[in-house]
Amino acid sequence: MSEKLFVSGDEAVALAAKAAKPHVIAAYPITPQTIIVERLSDYVEDGSLNAQYMYVESEHSAMAACIGASAIGARTFTATSSQGLLYMVEGLPYASGSRFPIVMANANRSIAAPWSIYNDQRDSLSQLECGWIQFYVESAQEAYDMVIQAYKVGEDPDVMLPVMVNLDGFVLTHTYELVQTADQEKVDAFIPYQKFANRMDLDNPMSTSITAGPPFNMEFRHQQHVATVNAEKKIEEVDKAFGEVFGRTYGGMIEAYKCEDAEVILVTLGSVAGTTRCVVDELRAEGKKVGLLKIRCMCPFPAAKIVDVLKNAKAVGVLEKDITFGYEGVVYTEVNSAMKKAGLEIPTSNYVGGLGGRSIYKTDIENMFNELLTGTAVNGGVEFVNLRRDI
Amino acid sequence: MDRPKVDFDFKVTKLPMGPACEAGQLHDVSSGMRTFRPVIDQEKCVHCLRCFLVCPDGAIDKSEPQLEIDYDYCKGCGVCKRACKVGAISMILEVEA
Amino acid sequence: MALNARTITNKEYFYGHKACPGCGAALAMRLALKVTGERTIALIPPNCMSTVAFIYPNMPLFTNGMVTEFASTGSTMSGVLAGAKALGLKDYHIVGFAGDGGTVDIGMASLSGMIDRNDKCIYICYDNEAYMNTGVQKSGVTPYGMKTTNTPSGKNVHGSQTSKKRMFEIVAAHGIPYAATASLGYPEDYMAKVEKAMNTDGASYIHVLAPCPTGWGTDTDMTIDIGKEAVDCGLWYLAEYENGEYKLNRNPKEFTPVEDYLKKQSRFPNLDEHDIERIVRERDEFWARVRRDWVK
Numbered sequence: 001m002s003e004k005l006f007v008s009g010d011e012a013v014a015l016a017a018k019a020a021k022p023h024v025i026a027a028y029p030i031t032p033q034t035i036i037v038e039r040l041s042d043y044v045e046d047g048s049l050n051a052q053y054m055y056v057e058s059e060h061s062a063m064a065a066c067i068g069a070s071a072i073g074a075r076t077f078t079a080t081s082s083q084g085l086l087y088m089v090e091g092l093p094y095a096s097g098s099r100f101p102i103v104m105a106n107a108n109r110s111i112a113a114p115w116s117i118y119n120d121q122r123d124s125l126s127q128l129e130c131g132w133i134q135f136y137v138e139s140a141q142e143a144y145d146m147v148i149q150a151y152k153v154g155e156d157p158d159v160m161l162p163v164m165v166n167l168d169g170f171v172l173t174h175t176y177e178l179v180q181t182a183d184q185e186k187v188d189a190f191i192p193y194q195k196f197a198n199r200m201d202l203d204n205p206m207s208t209s210i211t212a213g214p215p216f217n218m219e220f221r222h223q224q225h226v227a228t229v230n231a232e233k234k235i236e237e238v239d240k241a242f243g244e245v246f247g248r249t250y251g252g253m254i255e256a257y258k259c260e261d262a263e264v265i266l267v268t269l270g271s272v273a274g275t276t277r278c279v280v281d282e283l284r285a286e287g288k289k290v291g292l293l294k295i296r297c298m299c300p301f302p303a304a305k306i307v308d309v310l311k312n313a314k315a316v317g318v319l320e321k322d323i324t325f326g327y328e329g330v331v332y333t334e335v336n337s338a339m340k341k342a343g344l345e346i347p348t349s350n351y352v353g354g355l356g357g358r359s360i361y362k363t364d365i366e367n368m369f370n371e372l373l374t375g376t377a378v379n380g381g382v383e384f385v386n387l388r389r390d391i
Numbered sequence: 392m393d394r395p396k397v398d399f400d401f402k403v404t405k406l407p408m409g410p411a412c413e414a415g416q417l418h419d420v421s422s423g424m425r426t427f428r429p430v431i432d433q434e435k436c437v438h439c440l441r442c443f444l445v446c447p448d449g450a451i452d453k454s455e456p457q458l459e460i461d462y463d464y465c466k467g468c469g470v471c472k473r474a475c476k477v478g479a480i481s482m483i484l485e486v487e488a
Numbered sequence: 489m490a491l492n493a494r495t496i497t498n499k500e501y502f503y504g505h506k507a508c509p510g511c512g513a514a515l516a517m518r519l520a521l522k523v524t525g526e527r528t529i530a531l532i533p534p535n536c537m538s539t540v541a542f543i544y545p546n547m548p549l550f551t552n553g554m555v556t557e558f559a560s561t562g563s564t565m566s567g568v569l570a571g572a573k574a575l576g577l578k579d580y581h582i583v584g585f586a587g588d589g590g591t592v593d594i595g596m597a598s599l600s601g602m603i604d605r606n607d608k609c610i611y612i613c614y615d616n617e618a619y620m621n622t623g624v625q626k627s628g629v630t631p632y633g634m635k636t637t638n639t640p641s642g643k644n645v646h647g648s649q650t651s652k653k654r655m656f657e658i659v660a661a662h663g664i665p666y667a668a669t670a671s672l673g674y675p676e677d678y679m680a681k682v683e684k685a686m687n688t689d690g691a692s693y694i695h696v697l698a699p700c701p702t703g704w705g706t707d708t709d710m711t712i713d714i715g716k717e718a719v720d721c722g723l724w725y726l727a728e729y730e731n732g733e734y735k736l737n738r739n740p741k742e743f744t745p746v747e748d749y750l751k752k753q754s755r756f757p758n759l760d761e762h763d764i765e766r767i768v769r770e771r772d773e774f775w776a777r778v779r780r781d782w783v784k
Binding site for chain 2: 496502508510548672675709711
């Protein structure tokens with residue numbers, strides 16, 4: 001039965017994970033994801049979730065346990081954040097290379113040092129090459145929906161890759177909003193259990209996660225690359241199918257908001273897309289032609305789709321919560337690369353904000369748009385948003 | 392002899408989905424590792440089966456009345472020779488075998 | 489039914505691999521698989537066994553198996569078990585084959601977690617007393633005086649300067665339902681312990697001394713003999729921890745000379761009388777303690 005509940009982002013993720021009925025849950029607590037782990041244990045205790053809930057001794061072991069469970073053919077779920085994601089990094093390409101469709105919720109949180117429990121996107125954006133499909137959500141509702149979509153995308157036989165659903169720590173995980181849950185029968189029909197190919201099988205023994213030497217290694221990598229490319233189409237299909245069954249869609253790999261005639265477009269991802277949306281509306285009311293391009297999926301990277309939206313803009317800003325020290329943000333690098341390959345000669349600016357939980361205010365975003373509109377933005381360079389200048 | 396056999400003619404025609412493979416398939420032999428090869432004197436052998444037990448490679452087969460050595464996979468380590476309490480196994484140079 | 493050469497199956501589940509001639513680890517894995525049988529799911533971290541047996545498309549393991557990450561033999565085993573339970577699978581044994589380095593050093597935490605969860609898995613640590621797969625580097629159970637490539641033995645320092653981690657006791661201290669030490673020098677004892685582990689209703693652990701001709705500097709035919717001598721001279725021991733009690737399986741009245749054991753292997757060069765004295769003293773202290781505490 002579908003219900004409208006007033007829940008936090010973490011609680012929404014836990015509800016979605018419950019609805020997806022994973023066989024095995026192995027997750028280690030870390031702020032700000034702990035509530036996901038806690039709620040899931042409540043659901044197991046009260047019988048509403050029939051899963052093998054494992055208490056694990058670390059994030060590295062959490063991912064290893066999911067890998068083991070997936071290898072024998074079970075559906076798995078885990079969640080982490082920041083330091084925990086980094087601790088399990090060895091397991092990320094292990095899972096994607098082994099083609100295990102594990103689904104993981106990552107509460108975006110800054111990484112040490114210095115320590116911070118607050119939100120930025122350096123954790124997951126540092127792992128763009130690990131082979132996991134990566135979604136970034138704007139709201140608790142989207143987090144709920146994407147956990148379910150993640151199973152459908154990841155478990156598709158042409159994809160068979162693990163999926164990371166990223167939600168901003170505290171900003172989304174701990175704030176409350178109305179979330180429409182999905183009818184369980186519809187979820188069961190949307191993501192039925194499947195027999196995964198090449199799993200360990202007591203009747204047909206398999207060796208898995210084996211070594212591939214120089215004669216074959218590249219071919220396995222190429223195969224993985226092709227599967228990741230295949231995922232692009234599946235992501236669009238699944239988002240559309242989700243809309244038909246549950247009544248909500250998000251535009252697929254990107255969402256272009258008021259970009260058709262926009263002179264200036266701000267590209268961003270995660271919860272700050274929501275703030276940007278409000279600013280776009282306000283500036284539009286003043287007659288300014290601005291737009292928001294929300295990137296929903298960073299891997300595979302929707303280069304062609306992004307270029308298609310940006311091609312008529314006069315200036316583009318990329319707002320992100322990470323930086324490759326000494327250079328620029330990785331989202332900016334990828335957007336620029338896509339634009340250059342398409343021959344777009346449009347000035348671009350990188351806005352690096354929100355690091356370690358620094359708030360990004362509507363006024364900050366307004367300033368970005370105004371800079372871009374008046375051509376006073378740093379062209380091809382990095383600007384730190386809302387940085388203290390007094391110390 | 393009841394031991395897995397090598398398939399030299401095997402060729403990979405299609406990559407499996409992901410780095411997984413049907414268990415238990417051999418496409419190479421270990422005989423090239425040998426300098427010495429064990430030979431069982433069946434007259435002396437009392438069939439205690441100790442050599443069968445301790446061979447690290449499992450190359451001694453006990454399914455027949457007489458013990459057989461699978462020379463495709465025997466590496467000539469000599470553990471069987473040392474294990475034999477009646478001296479029924481001798482190690483001879485592979486080049487002279 | 490006693491497990492011996494006559495009663496154990498002729499079928500091979502680990503065959504055609506590229507381990508060194510005389511490899512103790514290969515024998516440990518071979519014999520264990522004969523006990524646990526064809527419905528075994530083997531988890532093997534990076535070590536000699538996974539290296540010699542899983543290079544696509546050559547697959548010398550004839551049961552289900554998976555190469556795990558180095559640190560996570562224990563947790564991957566637990567994950568497979570959870571998956572198998574969730575899927576309603578029946579009649580299988582989950583067995584891990586980790587080397588000493590992958591157990592007592594990098595694999596400690598995940599093994600500890602597996603025991604804490606009391607997952608019905610059999611963890612077999614084959615102890616060849618160093619990281620052999622990478623060319624003989626020191627591990628937490630490298631014995632005092634052993635030459636490794638990162639604890640060289642020369643004029644100033646005579647090899648590794650620490651004593652073996654008490655891994656069996658660390659595992660037993662968890663209150664594990666069943667743990668045992670074994671040696672390839674006593675293969676029937678080892679197989680019987682694997683069977684006991686298999687029939688344990690919960691986590692189990694076997695620490696088997698598995699001589700490595702390459703790393704120990706012994707002739708390839710000496711594997712069983714040197715494994716036996718390690719026990720007979722008191723530097724290794726056969727014991728069990730079961731139902732909360734330690735038990736010594738073998739309590740020799742007299743030990744064979746430690747020096748004879750050491751001199752047979754080229755991994756103990758340069759040991760002087762102080763070194764030997766320390767080795768003997770530590771051995772005697774160990775046996776005094778376990779005779780006091782483990783023998784009724």
